[in-house]
Amino acid sequence: MDLTLKIWRQENARAKGKFVTYQVTDISPDSSFLEMLDVLNQQIIDKLEKPVCFDHDCREGICGACGLYINGRPHGPDSAVTTCQLHMRKFKDGDTIVIEPWRAKPFPIIKDLVADRIAFDKIIHAGGYISVNTGGVPDANAIPIPRNLAEISMDAAACIGCGACVAACKNASAMLFVAAKVSQFAVLPQGKVEASERVKAMVAKMDELGFGSCTNTGACEAECPKEISLSHIARLNREFYTAKIC
Amino acid sequence: MSNIFTSSIGKKLMMALLGIFLVLFLLVHLGVNLLILMDSRQAFNVAAHFMAHNIVIKVFEIFLFGGFILHIFYGLILQVKNWLSRPIGYNKTNNSQTSFFSKFMIHTAVIIFIFLTIHMIDFYFKSKFTNAVEIVNYNGKEYHDLAALVLQKFKMPAFVIGYILSFVFMSFHLLHGFQSAFQTLGINHKVYTPIIKKIGIICTLIITVGFTIIPLYVYFFK
Numbered sequence A: 001m002d003l004t005l006k007i008w009r010q011e012n013a014r015a016k017g018k019f020v021t022y023q024v025t026d027i028s029p030d031s032s033f034l035e036m037l038d039v040l041n042q043q044i045i046d047k048l049e050k051p052v053c054f055d056h057d058c059r060e061g062i063c064g065a066c067g068l069y070i071n072g073r074p075h076g077p078d079s080a081v082t083t084c085q086l087h088m089r090k091f092k093d094g095d096t097i098v099i100e101p102w103r104a105k106p107f108p109i110i111k112d113l114v115a116d117r118i119a120f121d122k123i124i125h126a127g128g129y130i131s132v133n134t135g136g137v138p139d140a141n142a143i144p145i146p147r148n149l150a151e152i153s154m155d156a157a158a159c160i161g162c163g164a165c166v167a168a169c170k171n172a173s174a175m176l177f178v179a180a181k182v183s184q185f186a187v188l189p190q191g192k193v194e195a196s197e198r199v200k201a202m203v204a205k206m207d208e209l210g211f212g213s214c215t216n217t218g219a220c221e222a223e224c225p226k227e228i229s230l231s232h233i234a235r236l237n238r239e240f241y242t243a244k245i246c
Numbered sequence B: 001m002s003n004i005f006t007s008s009i010g011k012k013l014m015m016a017l018l019g020i021f022l023v024l025f026l027l028v029h030l031g032v033n034l035l036i037l038m039d040s041r042q043a044f045n046v047a048a049h050f051m052a053h054n055i056v057i058k059v060f061e062i063f064l065f066g067g068f069i070l071h072i073f074y075g076l077i078l079q080v081k082n083w084l085s086r087p088i089g090y091n092k093t094n095n096s097q098t099s100f101f102s103k104f105m106i107h108t109a110v111i112i113f114i115f116l117t118i119h120m121i122d123f124y125f126k127s128k129f130t131n132a133v134e135i136v137n138y139n140g141k142e143y144h145d146l147a148a149l150v151l152q153k154f155k156m157p158a159f160v161i162g163y164i165l166s167f168v169f170m171s172f173h174l175l176h177g178f179q180s181a182f183q184t185l186g187i188n189h190k191v192y193t194p195i196i197k198k199i200g201i202i203c204t205l206i207i208t209v210g211f212t213i214i215p216l217y218v219y220f221f222k
């Protein structure tokens, strides 16, 4: 496949960025999007220029490091996949692909396509944990948990913190991420102990960091590579009201 | 509790509760307005008089004004914060799948606001604070002949078109807003949410069609 790439290049956080157009040729439809960018970068390095920076780590859809805004959609045209799991066969020979970094005030650009997502870590630090003593492995069945609650918790825990929900949202809202991180504990007995403090602290941090509010548009759910459901946002709202009012 | 409304979720809670309240008010308002289609102007005038003078409704009116003002106030605060959350936008506009009208809540809201302002000046302030509205007598009691004013306004093509367009935009606001309010309230359920969505569409249709047939009927048949 031969492709035209329009890529956002920005030297550092303070520099003014711009789009630069590149041509790549002979891309295999079976390669991943990031492998296509590897080919491009090799081409750029061969010319003794600076390669395009982008985040990635596992390249198997489980770490949440990768994330590019491709032709107007976070993680590109496929659904329920991360950028690293996006295949070039989703594009056509001769296509022009516009590649941008996540855009949100709490996600400043570090370089090129790399956005700083430390804001998510700050939200987790605010309350996205349970306080238990570490030690020997506990008995798996010491605390009985109904199957349906285990399912809800596991679905929420699938969130890899990639930030596509923020990138997709017209308000740059982090509600889907926070909802997943609150929900995974909220339904379990282990999470109930700190439930009230957790949701209050995480929502306050989310607001403070400058994420927008939720208009219930659903763009986050549509783009989430882990298909985190909007029902978790409803649960987050319930948890929040309960914590604030009770 | 005290600081719930300083949070983004608390503000949305307020908007959602008031939004549903405003929908209920619109349905009642529609009920009164439909009386204008009757042959005599008396029924409408008496109902309008009741709405303006009954003590319970006067108290309700305070809540209604407060409701509008707070819904607008929080709507604007959230909207401004939402715009500030992405100071540098994308080159390619987002084409993720969304609830379509959710993208235009602020735009439809501005049109509703303009309509509301004109509406209040035309009907509310004129009868409350000026002598512009004629007085009629039914059984020895004096009433504002608001019906005559309405009938006169609905004979003006520009007014009719503006009025109907406002309700088309109102329907856009509600097509997303109604079901969104329940999600905001924390209600998201496999069985009930699809029902809520249907009720939202039905309420929106009743309001839009109801408020639209009145000027059309007056314009063509009265």
Ligand code: HEM
Residues within 6 Å of the ligand: A213, A214, A215, A216, B012, B015, B016, B018, B019, B020, B022, B023, B026, B071, B072, B075, B076, B078, B079, B105, B106, B109, B110, B112, B113, B114, B116, B173, B174, B176, B177, B178, B180, B181, B182, B184, B185
């Ligand atoms: C001048 C008038 C109005 C303004 C400025 C306004 C503004 C807004 C805005 C900006 C939103 C989106 C908030 C968000 O999700 O971020 C909204 C939502 C909503 N509006 Fe309005 N609105 C107005 C009038 C109305 C009226 C007349 C009704 C009902 C009859 C209404 C019902 C709703 C509902 C139900 C929602 C959804 C609340 C939620 O998502 O939780 N609005 N409004």
Ligand code: SF4
Residues within 6 Å of the ligand: A158, A159, A160, A161, A162, A163, A164, A165, A166, A176, A177, A180, A220, A223, A224, A225, A226, A227, A228
């Ligand atoms: S909710 Fe989905 S889109 Fe948002 S950070 Fe988690 S995995 Fe990524």
Ligand code: FES
Residues within 6 Å of the ligand: A055, A056, A057, A058, A059, A060, A061, A062, A063, A064, A065, A066, A067, A082, A083, A084, A085
């Ligand atoms: S690189 Fe780990 S999810 Fe894509």
